[in-house]
Amino acid sequence: MGNRKQLEIITESAIEWLIRICGISAILFVFGIFFFVFREGAEFLFGGLDLWQFLTSPEWYPTSVSQKRYGVLALMAGTASVTLLSMAIAVPFGLGAAIYVSEFCGPKAKETFKIVIELLAAIPSVVWGFIGLTLMNELIITLFDAPIGLTVLNGGIILALMSVPIIVSIGEDALKAVPDSYREAAEALGSTRWQMIYRVLLPAAKNGLLAAVLLGVARAVGETMAVLMATGHAVKIPGSVLDSVRTLTATIAAELGEAPVASDHYQVLFIIGILLFTITFAVNLIADLVVKGIKEQ
Amino acid sequence: MSNTTQAMYTETPFVRTKRRYQGLAKYIFMSMTLLMILPLILIVGYLFVKAAPVLSLDFIFTNPIRGMRDGGIWAALLGTIYLVVISLVTSAPIGVLAAVYLNEYAKDNWFTRIINLAVVNLAGVPSIVHALFGLGAFVLFAGMGRSIIAASLTLGIMTLPVIIASTKEALGAVPIAFREACWNVGATRWQTIRSIVLPNSISGILTGIILQVSRAAGETAPIMFTGAVFFKAIPEGDLLAYGIFDQCMALSMHLFTISTQVPNVPTALPYGTAVVLLGTVLLVNAVAIVLRVYLRSRKKW
């Protein structure tokens, strides 16, 4: 029965090679991203940029005529403040919703909630930014009698709404991974659903829930358009949630268009890119290791 | 915890407190869930109300005029379609094949673990870093200039890890026993994949790809510096108005532009743009969800 045509066999091995190359390409892309971002910023990173000043100075004056200063501390503070606030909102709500959807909902309601959460996740970041710019801006001005509504609070709420779907869906997966026998055992011992959740379920799922939070953080740190539009444009270390700030991502988006190619300013923006890449790489790596940890148990 | 059990014994105060906590917990969690869903409805509703004055078919099919302070969004909509289609044409085949490799061919060794790690990290790269990469690699290094092709490739790489992940999940749902049965009768790996694995996971794969349509359509940062421009004049009604080395307008970019960069834009205009963008994205998602539910109902085993 060896009557398969030669052509067929050759085609097949060609396809298998193609599949292999595509599989390996993922590595190439990650290295490619690092390489090309690094390549654009390398010259200034190794010649001219005072790295200590870069990381510790709050003075960001890239276009100053007399003395250009590239300190990203204020930008990092901007990113940190917005991320922290958004997590302060999104983590309890996200995990609460994950618990509700996973433990209290009937199958129909569960399906509906998951679809809604999926739709929530689909809203483009520029639309969120637009909502921050218009609706949230007005709301904050009226409610807090503030001069401007484009603040840490605004960005934090918007980012929270954007991160919640990730936290819910990954948190729900983590809860689903806890064997039903745990639940039954706890309920058979007479604990209420609530006791079962916080004595049995949460400890058992804690790694997965931690990973959910970490991925939420990564999303918030890396988000660009929404914070660009919703947090105002003040480069300063915020004193309250009603201050305007600027994040690392927003700075790149706002200034890359104006910076002449290969200028110091342009290169610094790429160095900020490397910084962002490194931060999110680390957070994602930790989240991945945490998730792997659960699977091996 | 049902009501019938209550009649069978008298509640001690302890039990009553316990039960009250349980009820309380349930309502707290429920309101948390609802508080997340509420914004979705409110926001969509709010946008629609504000956009109502401009929404019409004309709005979609005419170009922006008078310095983008009037007219419609045609050039931006068409640009978005170009970007999405080209990005998916490039990333979907690579993503699907990469997933086939990881799920069907790769042995469980350090190399495979590195690929999987790379996919996870690719998924976590911030969109603005993708923009920097696209600028460095496609626009400057490859000499494509700021163009539709450079922007599409940047978008494509951004959507790649998600396509890989969803395809892997779809392939993994095909029972291993089917593969073994094929191998046992002398079918090669590829024959098995082609005739059994892919036909039975294609619905899941398609759903994953469709979801990427909506993601690619909504992204702004990666295209800002690689191919999208504030304004470009194209003839109305011509579907082939852009060339792949042209720059283009895009809906997401257009919304950003008219809401932050252009003064004195009538309020309804950005709202209208936001509604069209959001509507497109949600519609595509809804299609994916319906497709998924429908295909799940007619599983073959």
Next chain:
Amino acid sequence: MSDAKKKKIEINNLVVKYEDKTALKGISFDVYENEILGVIGPAQSGKTSMLKVINRTIEFIPEAKAEGVVKVDGEDVMKMKNVYELRRKVGMVFPLPVGLPLSIYDNVAFAPRAAGIRNKTDLDELVERCLKQSALWDEVKDRLDSLGTKLSGGQQQRLTIARALSHQPEILCLDEFSIAVDPVTTMRIEDVLKELRSEMTIILVTNLVQQARRLANRTAFIFNGDLIEIDDNDVIFSEKPAQKMTYDYVNGNFG
């Protein structure tokens, strides 16, 4: 059995190890052409691993390692270049029936198509013959287009057998095929096997001692990864097999 019989499969000192346990501890025996060899023994004694080495599907189990030599028609299977030809030469039927998510027709036509047969009349003929051989034809001849996965368990097992026959194997291995099948279907399949004996070599791994007694020419008793005894049925099922253990197992004293 006379020694003049041609050796179809030669197994020499076969060892199969999984990560933490050894499934086969070095077994050796031959299988002759056109015989039914029964293989009996309790669960977990390495019978399935042995079959997987014969058609080299053991290599799909990453943690499994096989040593020793298994020859089919005098050729070492581990060194064969065209493993697909080997797998077509060996038909496999495993305990749980697997209907592929294809039509009944396509289930049976799958292997011939993979081997390059495209001619419609040839395929039609082949499908009909295989379904008849596996005693399924009468039940499905009017609905060859319906899904193989929607058949009942017993029907799916016969479909699996039809598929194993579709690539016209010279050796047919059945691994506890009757586990998921009702007694009536089992009897029908047993009748089929008796007819197939003239055309091919059959290895019948079974946990039913009586099934081996009814069908096999010779029977091998494997226990805990060791070959305890292999001989003609007259000896194995007599009052005096070579090993006391065989007698005890065959007569249900343990196992």
